[in-house]
Amino acid sequence: MEKILQLLEEDGRLSAEQLAVLCGRDAEDVKKTVERLESEGVILGYKALIDWDKTDREYVSAVIELKVAPQRDRGFDKIAEKIYNYPEVQSVHLMSGGYDLMLMIEGRTMKEVAYFVAYKLAPLQDVVSTATHFVLKKYKDKGVIYRAPEKDERECLL
Amino acid sequence: MKEYSQLLSEKTQGLKPSGIRKFFDMLGGMDDVVALTVGQPDFVTPWHIREAGIESLERGKTYYTSNSGLPEMREEISRYLNRRFSLTYDPDDEIIVTVGGSEAIDIAMRAILNPGDEVIIPTPCFVCYEPLARMADGVPVTVVTEEKDSFKLTPEKLRAAITPKTKLLVMPFPNNPTGAIMKREELEEIAAILRDTDIMVLSDEIYAEMTYGGGRHVSIASLEGMRERTVVVNGFSKAYAMTGWRMGYTAAPAPITKQMLKLHQFAIMCAPTTSQFAAVEALRNGDPDIERMTGEYDMRRRFLTDGLRKLSIPCFEPEGAFYVFPKVGAFGMTSEVFCERLLREARVAIVPGTAFGDCGEGFARISYAYSLKHLEQALHRIGQFTETLRKGH
The missing domain is CATH 1.10.10 (Arc Repressor Mutant, subunit A)
Incomplete structure (x- = not known):
């Protein structure tokens, strides 16, 4: 299996x-x-890995660190649920270390992402602080290196 | 000055160049070809091994090593051979680090053979044994292995080939191009024949890590009475995807090693230092890389043999190396014609079996040192081609 x-x-x-x-x-x-x-939900879906940088599509992505106040009984689950329901949010991870939730956000422009953070995320009850890091370039994702396939340079030796 | 042909070494001039040059020339000038021709891994050397090579350069380790190789390298080879194949060799005087397996074969032949000594070579096989035996003044005696015997060397065939002049038996298993292996009980039968003779063995175990379907490779040197007469040749090219580093070695009793070392010392000096540092790392921490890569090869092997079977192309089930050796003669043409037409009409390159000896006629070598996607595409094209052939009949 x-x-x-x-x-x-x-x-x-x-x-x-x-x-x-x-x-x-x-x-x-x-x-x-x-x-x-x-x-059983072990396999949740099948998707394509797309290098959008090779297309004309305008987009921007950012990692957002969130510090949140955990809630009695439910810990971080409730706030996480609230956040992952936004379609702009690509991924949500609960982290060890200096902050609590790590989000991956995608939007059409930096302004759009900034707006989302300022008007949707930051005001949420229990969100203590946010730190936004914009992605400049994607080199590798899900184990795949983002570059054109290389030519096979192996010589044909027997 | 005279004609070069009158000046240059007769022995060297007498070596036959590969008989299928025409085929390779044709291959060179074509686009959009799905090639399944190469005899080397498609993996890149694992990063930690490359890093060890780079680090040795950064630390300025750019000198010669001792003739037989870095002491830690021989130490690690000794451990590796023991760990994986239950062989015992003294790193001090029984191991030489060579420039790939090829040099190892060369110095072994030259250290062992006297003029006129016969060298038994099971074929089809890798192309270097026969010319190297000739250059060492040996007389190659080929033994044709057959598909009905799973391309193994049978005791009957070995017995029939032995004469009072037989000096050396080459054991090229796991085999390039057939993918055949020799299991312990089969090697025991060979050993039983050799035990009371003075025949020596050159065991080329470069594909030793690539055996499939359970059961690890068994070195003939690990059988009773065989170590004393055997030169084990192995290397890093296949197991660790390190072809370009040119790293191989011999493991043999001290008196044989002593003679081989002289040849190595005068012709090569020492194997490349950077490569040796990388190879030490491979031996120390590379076992998981071997498992990972052979796991991949095994899947591709199943994928390819299954694909060929579905196309009704008869194919012996290979158990080692990374080649399959289908019987293309079933289509009523020579291997070379089949491969040429496959290349021209379907843009798939495979190697005619005749590249590995006349007895390769009727077969072709397909390498699966390629990604599954690549193999899938090739199978698709081969399928279209063989279908046209069948319709044409």
Whole structure:
């Protein structure tokens, strides 16, 4: 099962049949396993990795550090839920160390992101402080290096 | 001055260049080709190993090492051989660090052979044994391994090839190009034949880490009575994806090593120092890299053999190295014609089996040192090609 997950994490487009060949297992078996993992929420979805910098689309992304006051009984869950429901928010992590929540935000312009922080995030009850860091360039994400595939320079030696 | 042909070494001039040059020339001039030709990993040397090489340069370690290699390098090789293949060699006088496995094969042949000594070479195999044996004044005696025997060297074939002049047996397993391996019980049968003779063994174990389907590679040197007569050749190119570093080694009893060391000393001086520092790191912390890369190769192997099977291209199930050796002769043409047409008509490059000896006729070598995506694309094109061939019949 772990092998299947690793393979899918690398390439979500592998078919059940291909997975079966790669793992040396029965195709029907693998199909059932994948379906089960999907229904159990272990596999949450399949997406494409896109280097938007190679397109004309204008966008900006930022990491935001949030300090928040945890709530009695619910800890950070309630505030996290409130925040992750904004569609602008790409990811939310509860962190150890100097701040509590780390957010990844995406917007069309810096102004839009700044507006979101100033008018939506900062005023939230329990948010103590925010620090916004704009991303200048993405080199590597989800294990993939963002550059054109290199030409195979290996010489054909026997 | 006379013609060069009258001046230059007759022995060297007598070496045959690779018979399939035409094919490779053709390959060189084409675009949009999905190549499955290379005999080297597609992985880059793991970063921690590259870093060790870089660090040695930063610290100014740019001198010669001792002839046989850095002491810590030989120490680590000794440990590695023991850890992974239960072999015991003294780092002081039984190991030489060489410029790749090729140099190791060369000095072993030259240290062992006297003029007229016969060298038994199971074929199809890597291209260097025969010319190197000739340059060492040996007489190559090829033994053709067959698909029906899973391309293994059988005791019958070995027995039939032995004459009073036999000096050396080359054991090229896991095998390039067939992907064949020799299991312990099969090696025992070979050892039983050699045990009461003075025949020596050159065991080229460069693909030792690449065996699949359970069961690790067994070195013939680990069998009773074999160590004393065996030169083990191994290296870093395949296991650690370090082809360009040119790092190999020999492990052999001290009296053999002593003779090989002279050749190495005069011709090479010492293996590249930077590469040795990188290789030490590979031996110390590289075992997980081997597991990771061989795991990948194994998946690709299954992917490719399964793909060929679905295309009804007969193919022996390889158990080692990173090649498959399908029987393209099934399409009623020579290997070379098949490969040329596949290249021209479907833009896929594979190597005709004849590149590895005449007995490779009827077969072709496909390397799976490529990404799954690449293999998938190649299989698709091969499928279209073989379908046209079948319709044409």
